[in-house]
Amino acid sequence: MSGKENPGYPLARRNGVLALDPFAEIVGVPVSDPEGLIVIPYREMPLVCWIKKWAPGPSLFRDNTVELIWRVNGVESVADSRVFNRADYLAAPDPFSMSVPRNYMLYFDAVIELLYRVKEPGSPDVDSPFRTLRVDRNPPTFQLPSDGPRFVDPSIAATGITEQVLADNPCIEIELPAFVARAKGDRISIYLSNVTPPFPLIHTVIKTLNFTDEPLIICVDRDHFRALPNGTAYMAGRAYDRSGNFSPLTASTSFPVSLIPSPSGLLAAVIRPPAYLDSLLKRDDARAGIAAQIPAPQYPGFMTGDEVVMIWNGQRVLPPLRITGFPFSVPIPWSILRQPGPLVREQVPVQYEIHRPGRPTPFPSPIDFFWQDWTIAGQDHAGAPAKLNLTLAKVQVIGNGSGLINELDQRDRVLGASVWVRLYVDPKQGDVLALYYGNRGPLAYYTVQTGDAFDQLVRFVPDLSGTDIVAEGNHAALPVFYTTSNGVNEQQAPETLVNVHVDPLFDLDAPVIAHSLHGGAKLLTCESRPATCHGVRWTIPIDSRMLVDDEVRLFWQGYKVINWEQPILGTEFEGRETIKDEHLVSKSVPMVVLPWDTKIEPMRRFASATAEYYLYRNGVLIGHSSMGKVRIDRVFPNSEEPCQPGDHGFCDGSDVQWLEAPERSPSGQLGKLNELIDKLIKLLQDFKTFK
Incomplete structure (x- = not known):
């Protein structure tokens, strides 16, 4: 109607x-x-x-x-x-x-x-x-019940389903035989199964026909063929009218399936212990090495040659790795763990893909989520996740007794030292800075307060005690540093090297003047030998506590008057000598004060000078001598003018015999140099006489 x-x-x-x-x-x-x-x-x-x-x-x-x-x-x-x-x-x-x-x-x-x-x-x-x-209630009926579906492409009908067929055909066309009483809106379906008749009786693909003359062709996605086991498979069809009536199944058509099988039963990735045992991935875990694992036991369908690509928070860890056993670990580099953006505690998705040779698409595992927290107290740095953060400011150590910066001496043995530092970028209330002194620590702290800001100078509490300083001992470059903590991750600032010499010094004998002295006052005169124009010579006596490679530093000071008062500016001298085996044999270390014109010549009539030396071991002061003293008078009897090199009887060539032989001098080259100087002075005198 x-x-x-x-x-x-x-x-x-x-x-x-x-x-x-x-x-x-x-x-x-x-x-x-x-x-x-x-x-x-x-x-x-x-x-x-x-x-x-x-x-x-x-x-x-x-x-x-x-x-x-x-x-x-x-x-x-x-x-x-x-x-x-x-x-x-x-x-x-x-x-x-x-x-x-x-x-x-x-x-x-x-x-x-x-x-x-x-x-x-x-x-x-x-x-x-x-x-x-x-x-x-009139169902559709196929014209020839003996007919079954067929592949539209004859080459597929000839080969069956192979990897190459699926690679070349994302969708495979199948044609059903004709049926009677066709009408607009009728539907056709395909059943794929490894048994005939198909079981369970659930169609694989169904299609609605929009026209009564439309070809009875269904395009079946290749993934449906992937679900079939290798061997003989079957396809059958059925027709439906709009009322829901359906035809009997067509005859089944067999075809071969020869595919590389798929892995199955993949489990979600896990984190290799001991990381994540506390349910949070942190920077110490990253430093130890974080790896995601394909868990044991071996997944069903594993094949030799399978490779895995781990996917961490959407980022693939490449290249694919050959799976050699279970559990199988994939190290996650810091560049994947620490992705661009602000540092926050977050949950990240982790999964993996199995790549199988000959299969064009990988097989993904289920996704699991893991908590990670890379936040730190302080700005992040290029060396992360290393604990040492070179962008953090170094501490300054100030002796409470000496007032020295990054150097501590005996004056700090009791009073200790204060330690200061400038805060890092964006300090958060509750962040804790912990101070380490050499091998000791933490000895002091600073807790960030509300209102603290970048570059603010803060002080560790309490001060370093004299007890800790003395207990750690002397050190030419003692490392002092701090760590920062936000309760999750720690960072370590670069070390400040502090010169510590707080141990009691050895008391050493005074240096001995190596010249002849004259008169009851034992004066250093123009007649002293060797002549002082070649330098004032001192001998450092070897002490049993001195060792090879210790350093002796001699300090000389000239004075205007004979009782070692009124120092003469510019006469200060420092000489250094490293103790060698020959010094221990000879029981002395020779030192020479030079040059004549600035260090010796200013002391003329009833003047004086002092000499003392310090002993250093590995750059640390360990000993100090008593003061060596000498009186100086450079005026000949019956004369008012101080002698000068070239004057009769003083560096005029007649005193060469008083110079030490090269093999006995502090340095053979120095002895030769003195000899040459004397000869040069003699030539100058002869030249004056000739004129």
């Missing part, structure tokens, strides 16, 4: 106009379907029809009867009826429901007119607009 609906004109009555609306809804039959096809499963159950209330409805004294009319080929049947009095009508929902029993829909193929009728005593019956419905 055409599906047109009877307009159903309302009839005039004494109480008013009776107006009936079309059905509000017939469940399972959309208004948009012109045929009104009753499809499975709705034809296998009562057909529910929703009816709107009519006006004016039953009166106080006249009931209304509603009948649901099922009309086939002009023959009417009352499928359902309901009597409403005034109270029932007012209490009923709007719309209300009535149903067609299931047995009314047992027709093989029929067109139905469905309407409802309202009856009232003394008034003509009124019909609603009817709705055309159709019951169709």
Whole structure:
């Protein structure tokens, strides 16, 4: 039938106009379907029809009867009826429901007119607009039951399903045989299975036909063939009409499957112990080495040659690694762990992919999530995750007794030292700085306070005690540093090397003047030998506590007067000599004060000088001598002027015999140099006489 609906004109009555609306809804039959096809499963159950209330409805004294009319080929049947009095009508929902029993829909193929009728005593019956419905139980049928599906591509039919076929064909076309009574909206399906008939009986792909002449071809995604085991597989088809009726299965068509098998049963990645035992990945874990693992036992379908790519927070750890056993670990580099962006505690997804030779796509594992926290107290640095952070400021150590910066001496043995540092970028309240002194620590702390800022100078509390300083001992370059902690990760600042010499010094004998002295006052004069124009010579006596490679530093100072007062500016001298084996044998270390014109010549008439030396071992002061003293008078008897080199009897060449022999001098080269100087002075004197 055409599906047109009877307009159903309302009839005039004494109480008013009776107006009936079309059905509000017939469940399972959309208004948009012109045929009104009753499809499975709705034809296998009562057909529910929703009816709107009519006006004016039953009166106080006249009931209304509603009948649901099922009309086939002009023959009417009352499928359902309901009597409403005034109270029932007012209490009923709007719309209300009535149903067609299931047995009314047992027709093989029929067109139905469905309407409802309202009856009232003394008034003509009124019909609603009817709705055309159709019951169709006639299934589609394949023309030749012996025909089965076939591959559209003959080369696939010849080879079956291979890796090359799947690589070349993302979608493989299969054609079903023709079936009778085709109509628009019919559907066709394909079943792929390794048994025939297929089990379970669930189609692999289904397709709706939009045109009655459309080819019966279904394109099956290649992944469906991946699910088939190697060997003989089967395909069968089925046709469906719009009502839900379906044909018997077609005959099965066999085809070979020869594919590289897939791994299965992949477990989520885990973190290699001991990392993550505390459920948080931190920088100390990264320094020890974080690795994600394919857990044991071996996953089903493992094949020699399988490779893994670990994926950490979306970043692949490349290149793929050959799997050699289970559990199998993949080290995660810091560049993957610490991805660009602000440092925060976060959960990151981790999974892996199995790459199998000959298979174009990898096999992903399930995803698991792990907590990580790379935050630090201080700015991050290029050397991360190393604990040593060279961007942190170094400490300054100030002796409380000596006032020296990054140097401590005996004055700090009791009073100790204060330690200061400038804060790092963006200090957070509660961050803790811990101080280490040499091998000791932490000995002091600073806890960041509210309002603290970058580059602010702060002091560790308490000060370094004299006890700790003395206990650590002398050291030419004692490392002092601090660590920062935010409660999760630590960083270490670069070391400040502090020169510590707080141990009691050896008391050493005074240096001995190595010249002849004259008069009861034992004066160093122009007649002293060797002549002082070649330098004032001192001998450092060897002490049993002196060792090879210790360093002796001699300090000389000249004075204007004979009692070692009024120092002469510019006469200060420092000489250094490293103790060698020959010094220990000779029991002395010779030292020479030079040059004449600035260090010796300014001491003329009744002057004086002092000499003392210090002993250093590995750069640390360990000994100090008593003061060596000498009086100086450079005026000959019966003269008022101090002698000068070249004067008669003083460096005029006549005193060369007093110079030490080269093999006995502090240095053979020095002895030769002195000899040459004397000869040069003699030549100058001869030149003056000649003129």
